[in-house]
Amino acid sequence: MPSLVSHPDEVKIISHRFGQGAAEIDRYIELDGYKATRAAVEKGPEWIINEMKASGLRGRGGAGFPTGLKWSFVPKQSDRPKYVLVNGDESEPGTCKDHVIFLHDPHAVIEGTIIAGLAIGSKMGFIYLRGEYRYLLKIMEKAVADAYAKGFLGKNIFGSGIDFDVITQTGAGAYEVGEESALMESLEGKRGVPRIKPPFPAVVGLYGGPTVINNAETIASVPHILLMGGEAYAKVGSERNGGTRLFGISGHVERPGVYELPMGYSLRKAIYEVGGGIRGGKKLKAVVPGGSSTPVLTADEIDVGLDFDQMGKAGTMLGSGGIVVLDESVCMVEFALRTIQFYQHESCGWCIPCREGTDWLKKSIGRLHAGGAVDKDIDNIRYLAENMLGRTFCPLGDAAAMPTIGFVKKFRKEFEDHLNGRGCPYKHAREREEALV
């Protein structure tokens, strides 16, 4: 069971029920549970969307699209049923925030789903968890059953005359299904290959109906926003970046964990204060700030606020909030290799640049790491990644190309140190390779 951590700088909004037994519905109700939904039922869609817009909440999956705006795109009239889809296919390396939400506060996800449904006029919601999260599915299933038993789900919820059903399920192991349209494909029982856009899900989504799809953290934030008011929520964060988010700090820090910090919080402080600094007193070498797809920052680049805009300015992305901290002992080539190995494994294979590009990069970086490369191979790696960038069918290709370009650009010296038969200069890596041979 993942341990809970805490730090005084945290602003506990989403996480305020964590560790308090809120997975039990009665305890959840004691902790102001389902109040937000009740209010939403009473005040109606317009109020919900206005509050959401006021909150400045931006999608927590990584793209950072304003949630209220997204909901407002769903057509009011539709021949086909509308759906709410909760993306809990959390798979970006470095990211485990949804894990703790499902574990500690499943009803917040259900509430958010109902509220999103009320906002767009949907009668059915789906909560899709990654396949590995079976034990969390059990928790979600129980929470959903309890909510049905209380009349919060099903026919005539809260006596409103409105029906709303929730289906929970898991995937079966595929990072790509975290892409919204791939997730819909998967939910329709198909291969998780993304769809051509437009049409966007808000117009033609699941089963061809207008669909709102949000990250689990985004959805879990919704009831809290309605309870505290959109404006109050917005004030917690930085400019155009409302509220808080769950940051997962992992890697070489003293106190790794999932922390709820206000948007715009300093990355340096997140590492050195919240995370407790570099493990064993070592020196910081690099930070992958928002999940493995975000371009790396060097130790000199960490004086930046953790929000979508500031991170963008710093040449990287806030991403999924998974901060991976690397100390001086890490071989950046090996790290780049492990990163591209993941994307090579997870590419859906649909389009040429991603399918072939990730494989090519993995082979080339692997060869380079083992010492079998010459100078122009470094340029080739960068050439390849740059030619994938922006040209793939979906963002997975970018997710593979962006960090690769970052590693080569910012740590070219380390790549060069591997060339011409020299191989990896980092002892532990060399040992491991010998062991594997």
Add this chain to the structure above:
Amino acid sequence: MATEKKTIFSPELAAHFDKLVTLYPVRRSALVPMLLYAQDEVGYISPAVIAEVAERIGIRENDVASVLSYYSMLRTKPAGKYNIQVCTNISCMLRDGYGILEHCSRRLGIGHKEVTPDGVFSLEEVECIGACCWAPAIQVNYDFFDDLTPGKMDRIIDDYRAGRGKETV
């Protein structure tokens, strides 16, 4: 499909599947979960599983094969009773995920996607399992174990071998 019909699954699972296909707006939506549950019971996706799932959903068998081969958790060969999945992705790698993998490999005498001769354990190097902040982490079937050391890993293996391990299904 009515439960009294011939099925390769247990009555409970067959009944669950009967219900599952009716939950969604289209039957096919039940495919991915159905395959996972079938694998949990049968151990892997056998040709017989493909055939019955295809019939239950009302699609072709090659459609099922196409879908199942997409998802990395679905396998067409049996694994051990306890499938140890060691994450070596970045967060785990930084905290010695590879060391855990090697330790398991040495301890069990098997490599990636291999099964111990007694069929009790299998080992798999997997991509990120969503336990980055508690790295290094593994899953034994569906159960997570985190903040591991080789010593902790040994105790987990011992527990499972002795039949004391967690078993979330």
Add this chain to the structure above:
Amino acid sequence: MADVTFTVDGKKLTAPAGTLLIDACKAAGIEIPAFCYYPGLSLQAACRMCLVRLEKVPKLQTACTTPVAEGMAVSTETDEIKQARKSMVELLLGNHPLDCPVCDKGGECELQDMTYKYGAGESKYVEIKQHREEQQWSPVVYFDRPRCILCYRCVRVCGEGMDVWALGVENRAVGSVIAPNGGDHLNCEECGMCIDICPVGALTSGTYRYKTRPWEMNHVATICTHCGDGCKTTLGVRIVTDGSEIIRGNNRDKSGINGDFLCIKGRYAFDFTTHAERITKPLMRQADGKLAPVSWEQALDFAGRRLKEVRDSRGGKAIGVIGSNRTTNEESYLLQKFARGVLGTNNIDHHRTADYAAFAAALKGHAGREASLRDFASAPAILLIGNDPTEQHPALAWQVRTNVRLNRSRLYVANHADIKLRRQAKAAVTVPQTGYAAFVQYLSGREGSFDGNDATAGFCDAIRNESSLLIVFGSELRGRDIQSLVQFGLSLPDTKFACLGDYSNSRGAADMGLLPDLLPGYVPVSAAAQFNEEYCASLPTQPGLDLVEMFDAAGRGDLAALYVVGSNPVARYGIDPSSLRNTFLIAQDMFLTETAALADVVFPAANLYEKAGTVTNTYGDLQLVKKAADKAGVRTDFELIVRLADKMGANPKTLVPFGKGVRADFGQTRGAQSGEADRHAVWLAANHLEPKLSPFDPFAIFDEIQRLVSAYNVPRLNLLTGNDEHIKSELVQIEPGSARRDLVFPSNDDLYTSGTLGKYSAKLRETVESGTTVMKPAESETAAD
């Protein structure tokens, strides 16, 4: 939709709103490369070759998924775009083997072309390529995985196009692979569409692989000889020691009425032409009762003399003639002209597979009501009564499926069987196998024996409410039933019809008068006088014996001679061989069929792939047949008829009036005095056309057909350039409803049989025996969804 104006590379273009940018550019002559995009199939955006720059859009966009919009500004050939395409090709070539020198596709490979145009001269890729062994999926389909670029065309054409769904994608990432439904083999219709549509050499043909290179063949676009759909097929031929041999059938030229489509027979079943049992020498029955090879002169002499003797001693009534469903219009026409004008008999018939005469009679006075095969691709509604097009008219089934898929056409099916096209049907009713006539009455709103219910009533109401309808029916309907159905159809606002018969020129055989009571154009023999002048003969005016009566007469000793051209009535009709013991039998065929085996003289004949002329498919689409193959020792039926007439003392110039009439001269006669004739002959021969100034010129007969059969008087230029011309004018001159004996005997060939030709196609037999043709239907999915 309304037109929009947009700019591509600075050029102002206009196209209907909603048109895909890639298509709009193509129409304007701007090529945007693509592997995965294929017109009519679902969009993929997978190959990323068609990336273009749209003004004000941050990323490059795929032209194959971008609809044109008003004011859109597009660049398609900037350095940025060239680099993007170059990198796509580089990425593909990373794993693609460079085995072009031995690859079947080399020379007509889209990846080769793209590499040539956009590719890099030097590969940056130094990693080890993924190699996989080639797999055989069926006798006709091979898969070379490393060559596959995953454009998914094959998957889509098999599923969306053919509604077979035998191909899928398995695994993911770089392990993604096209997989057949049988695990390691295919269970499908074996149409080979996947091979045709493959842009690279990943899918190769079992009949063609490793035999030659595309540029070493001659490519002859002609018409398939098998079913009545008359698909255009491109035959790849090369010179061999005894002529020229067909080594590939495909749809290289997609301009035909079949569009992209060819079935297994059109694509692979040309191998009967080189079957070892092919007769290549004339045979004559010897004193010992056995057939033995003789010289052409001997055989023709003997046959001509005997025919003349019979005619002169016993009159034309003692001679019978049976024609073919697979000879050209000119040959069928010539055969009946020979029978009536030279032999003096109306005892002429052929194996009838549909009641075209009744159909023509029913449409009397209603010109332009026959549907072309092309019409099925666009008709808003189609009613199919009887038949199983998937098996018997695969191109029709393709058109219908395409129409339902792309245009949401409404298909109504009335059939006794659970035919596959029901999957595309908006509504279907099951008719008892013997109840088609009653159903037509019921549909027409008349009381009758059809047992209707709410569903069938709704079905009929829906049809009656269609404002534009195609009615297509199989041989289940004949005679007066066709009359009733056509009458019903004509009561609706806008209806066209099609009558389905079995073979490549069954329709032509009927149109050309291979019937005992009807002359070409369905002119009753009683009105034969109008032909006398052209024929320079006095034609018999009493109806002759039909096919069955001829054998009855033979059995009675009343048929002294029988001339059978390209037909096997003995096997087809189960004729007792002893009934022919007193009949002098001449057979013209490729093989020693059951009929030919009984003959006194056997002439080795050429098939449709070895001759020129025209054929008419079952929908009345007239098409040009070009000579593709050649086989030493055989003669065309056309030549044989002329030679036989010559031996009988008839004037060949009368029989084949070459050089006569306005249309006879296509610039071919003008050279007669200047020595150009020879040059012309060389040119004609090189283009697989017959020299014009000979009694063996089918076009001389075609001229006459055009003079005498008004429906065939179509504009000729289009036809001669290899396109189809639909017969639009009123064909018939007989009165509708006249009582004619029903002799329709459908052959019920399926996708893998084709009468005699199917029997002698080793590839068809091998495919059926391999067991890869079995299909398992899944009911929940249709091409429509």
